[in-house]
Amino acid sequence: MCELICSFHHHQVGNPGRARIRVIALGQGEDIPVTCLNCEKPPCLDICPTGALYRDESVGMVLVQQDLCIGCAMCVNVCPVGAVTLDLVEGVAAKCDLCEGDPQCVAYCPAKVLKLTDAGQFAKYRMKEFAKFLKCQVGEN
Amino acid sequence: MGKETMSIFAGGYAGKILYVNLTDGSIEKRPLERDFALKYIGGRGFSSRILWDELETKTDPLSPDNRLIIAAGPLNGTPTPSASRLVVAAKSPLTGILGDTNSGGYFSPELKYSGFDAIVLRGRSSSPVYLWVRDGKAELRSAKHLWGHKISETNHLLKEELGDEDIHICAMGPAGENLVRYACVITDGEGAGGRCGMGAVMGSKNLKAVVVRGSQDVGIADPKRFKEAVDAYRQTLEGEVWTDVLRRLGTANLVAHRQKLGIWGAKNFQRATIEGWEKISGEAFRERFLVKVMGCMGCMVRCRRYSAIKEGPFAPTYTKGPEYESINSLGAKPYITDPAIILRAHYLCDEYGIDEQTAGSSIAMAMELYERGILTKEQVDGVELVFGNGEALLHFIEKIAYRRGFGDLLADGTKIMGERLKADYYAIHVKGLEVDASDPRSLPTRALTYAVSTRGSCHLRGFPYIDEFIKPEEAKAYFGTEAVSNLESLEGKGKMVAWSENWVTIPNLMGVCIFAWNRSRSFPMLIRRGLELMNEIFVATTGLPMTKEELYHCGERVYNVEKLFNVREGFRRESDYPPLRFFEEELPDGPGKGSKLKREEYDQLLDEYYEARGWDQKTGIPTPATLKALGVP
Numbered sequence: 017m018c019e020l021i022c023s024f025h026h027h028q029v030g031n032p033g034r035a036r037i038r039v040i041a042l043g044q045g046e047d048i049p050v051t052c053l054n055c056e057k058p059p060c061l062d063i064c065p066t067g068a069l070y071r072d073e074s075v076g077m078v079l080v081q082q083d084l085c086i087g088c089a090m091c092v093n094v095c096p097v098g099a100v101t102l103d104l105v106e107g108v109a110a111k112c113d114l115c116e117g118d119p120q121c122v123a124y125c126p127a128k129v130l131k132l133t134d135a136g137q138f139a140k141y142r143m144k145e146f147a148k149f150l151k152c153q154v155g156e157n
Numbered sequence: 158m159g160k161e162t163m164s165i166f167a168g169g170y171a172g173k174i175l176y177v178n179l180t181d182g183s184i185e186k187r188p189l190e191r192d193f194a195l196k197y198i199g200g201r202g203f204s205s206r207i208l209w210d211e212l213e214t215k216t217d218p219l220s221p222d223n224r225l226i227i228a229a230g231p232l233n234g235t236p237t238p239s240a241s242r243l244v245v246a247a248k249s250p251l252t253g254i255l256g257d258t259n260s261g262g263y264f265s266p267e268l269k270y271s272g273f274d275a276i277v278l279r280g281r282s283s284s285p286v287y288l289w290v291r292d293g294k295a296e297l298r299s300a301k302h303l304w305g306h307k308i309s310e311t312n313h314l315l316k317e318e319l320g321d322e323d324i325h326i327c328a329m330g331p332a333g334e335n336l337v338r339y340a341c342v343i344t345d346g347e348g349a350g351g352r353c354g355m356g357a358v359m360g361s362k363n364l365k366a367v368v369v370r371g372s373q374d375v376g377i378a379d380p381k382r383f384k385e386a387v388d389a390y391r392q393t394l395e396g397e398v399w400t401d402v403l404r405r406l407g408t409a410n411l412v413a414h415r416q417k418l419g420i421w422g423a424k425n426f427q428r429a430t431i432e433g434w435e436k437i438s439g440e441a442f443r444e445r446f447l448v449k450v451m452g453c454m455g456c457m458v459r460c461r462r463y464s465a466i467k468e469g470p471f472a473p474t475y476t477k478g479p480e481y482e483s484i485n486s487l488g489a490k491p492y493i494t495d496p497a498i499i500l501r502a503h504y505l506c507d508e509y510g511i512d513e514q515t516a517g518s519s520i521a522m523a524m525e526l527y528e529r530g531i532l533t534k535e536q537v538d539g540v541e542l543v544f545g546n547g548e549a550l551l552h553f554i555e556k557i558a559y560r561r562g563f564g565d566l567l568a569d570g571t572k573i574m575g576e577r578l579k580a581d582y583y584a585i586h587v588k589g590l591e592v593d594a595s596d597p598r599s600l601p602t603r604a605l606t607y608a609v610s611t612r613g614s615c616h617l618r619g620f621p622y623i624d625e626f627i628k629p630e631e632a633k634a635y636f637g638t639e640a641v642s643n644l645e646s647l648e649g650k651g652k653m654v655a656w657s658e659n660w661v662t663i664p665n666l667m668g669v670c671i672f673a674w675n676r677s678r679s680f681p682m683l684i685r686r687g688l689e690l691m692n693e694i695f696v697a698t699t700g701l702p703m704t705k706e707e708l709y710h711c712g713e714r715v716y717n718v719e720k721l722f723n724v725r726e727g728f729r730r731e732s733d734y735p736p737l738r739f740f741e742e743e744l745p746d747g748p749g750k751g752s753k754l755k756r757e758e759y760d761q762l763l764d765e766y767y768e769a770r771g772w773d774q775k776t777g778i779p780t781p782a783t784l785k786a787l788g789v790p
Binding site: 017020021023024027028029030031032033034041044045046047104105124126127 | 235236238266269270322371372383450456
């Protein structure tokens with residue numbers, strides 16, 4: 017659903033091949049959605065020869081200015097998670113832009129496993145899980 | 158790539174049908190005509206009409222003259238929730254009438270991304286081949302190295318050969334190669350298009366698999382209207398009890414329901430309840446075997462299970478399912494209550510490419526014949542073929558796949574087995590397709606639904622449960638009589654069944670799942686989701702003009718074409734009756750104990766049904782006036 021709604025939001029079509037989020041099937045029931053992690057030091061932005069990739073400071077996202085992109089795919093090469101692709105139709109860099117702050121994949125996720133969060137919140141969530149784990153350990157001993 | 162999809166349609170349709178002649182290897186692309194799309198929508202509508210048009214009467218289903226049709230609907234490939242269903246159709250080698258089967262997963266959307274709405278295959282290849290369809294191009298490739306391989310191996314080899322793990326595969330297994338009459342097709346190793354023997358048709362054509370991959374857009378004519386309709390649909394799922402239960406337990410939730418009503422066809426329809434049923438309930442499978450809750454493409458409901466046996470003699474077994482029907486056919490019918498055996502048997506059926514419903518029914522029938530002394534131990538390869546013998550079940554599933562020993566007769570299904578052994582009475586089928594789902598002796602409207610279904614006995618061809626929840630005023634408004642809301646009365650029920658058949662055909666045309674779209678315990682919701690929102694999404698997607706009334710008539714039109722196909726093959730009123738056992742023997746136990754079908758009542762139901770349909774009372778043939786009103790043929 018995330019792939020479909022992503023292609024719909026950005027291109028008004030159904031086409032998972034043009035989605036900026038992909039569900040990777042690992043077999044035996046394991047499916048993991050992967051998309052841009054919005055790095056603090058984004059290699060895609062650093063390597064872009066034309067300045068088409070830029071950080072919008074107001075939202076903090078790395079975005080693509082399409083008319084500057086020459087489709088050289090350097091960003092695709094350096095992205096550590098594979099989250100930048102060249103759009104199948106337009107031939108220029110395409111990546112998650114968080115749908116202007118309201119990511120549609122999160123809104124439509126049937127399993128509600130996709131969430132929009134930042135590093136601070138995520139670390140807090142991990143700490144909480146770890147604290148629960150510690151509590152169990154203490155409880156047992 | 159994406160822009161290649163320019164067609165006469167503003168959205169939804171790829172606009173092309175692929176025609177493949179396996180005899181001479183020729184491949185042709187034909188445009189999808191607008192009028193054809195408007196009248197038959199897609200999926201089962203396309204396949205049924207093409208079979209009616211292209212087949213001669215009495216075509217041998219396993220001859221090169223039969224067609225194999227793989228069809229998507231206009232909503233497949235769009236973000237319409239649960240638009241994942243694929244139709245595979247041909248004249249059935251099991252029943253000799255119209256055959257089609259429906260599979261979920263990811264194949265159907267991918268067929269659209271590859272640039273086609275449907276594929277029509279004819280002829281027979283001189284050596285094993287598979288069809289590789291990619292972005293508007295198609296080629297036949299050798300499948301010699303795939304022949305003999307089970308489904309999972311076939312999928313693995315194809316992904317390796319084509320160097321792409323994102324391909325989608327519709328394949329048949331060893332059972333299809335050996336022309337088991339109910340060999341099935343399996344999409345991506347998980348989604349069974351089980352019924353009617355479509356795998357055997359593939360086998361007869363020397364076609365091991367159809368593989369699709371594509372990157373083409375599926376357009377949406379009016380994105381804003383589309384999104385509003387999708388959001389409205391999503392809202393209707395809020396608080397829908399049925400979908401919540403499906404998510405938690407899958408279709409296996411029905412196990413408890415069947416037990417409560419006492420409508421199991423256990424022991425080849427000799428028992429209505431099961432002792433120890435708790436061991437094979439949805440809860441039991443969830444607790445012991447569930448690995449993960451899965452879903453088909455774009456589904457909000459997610460009833461699919463991924464299960465594993467991690468210990469014991471069958472470990473490791475990883476498989477999708479089990480569905481309610483797996484538990485019914487491989488558990489209830491052969492009276493097996495060991496869930497590990499049911500799951501293992503289900504896995505084997507999927508790997509060999511066998512329809513578990515006909516397999517379980519055939520083995521259960523043989524068990525009864527053995528217990529009655531009609532089959533001797535010698536005839537059944539020295540196996541103690543009694544009810545409850547799980548090892549015998551597993552043993553014969555393998556033998557069916559390779560037509561070895563007694564498996565050769567089992568591989569022909571219950572109807573032929575009944576004829577050969579002069580034991581018709583114990584073959585529980587309608588028009589050659591075994592009765593699934595439930596025992597209808599205490600529920601005559603279900604009996605009618607199974608008996609008149611255009612592919613042989615089928616519980617998904619209609620929705621005979623409306624009388625369980627419809628309010629009197631709704632019944633009066635829709636069916637002309639409040640009696641439809643009275644469970645004890647049969648008045649208006651023929652009309653209700655006919656309506657439900659037309660209505661539940663629509664999702665099969667669109668490519669959406671009936672569990673996600675056509676299930677509710679509120680009649681207004683059936684209308685809202687199944688007609689209003691479905692039509693709204695269709696119009697927003699395709700830009701074609703359609704009202705919900707016209708859409709309903711599309712369902713009716715397709716049903717009539719299917720009926721015509723079967724009439725052409727010689728089937729008349731007498732073939733629209735349930736198996737004799739349901740008239741002769743009373744339910745032996747459970748809440749419905751003592752119930753059986755009464756011939757007079759059933760005659761009356763059938764009369765009313767034919768009248769509602771505009772079919773001749775004596776023969777069941779659609780009248781010229783009915784066909785004219787529907788614009789058929």
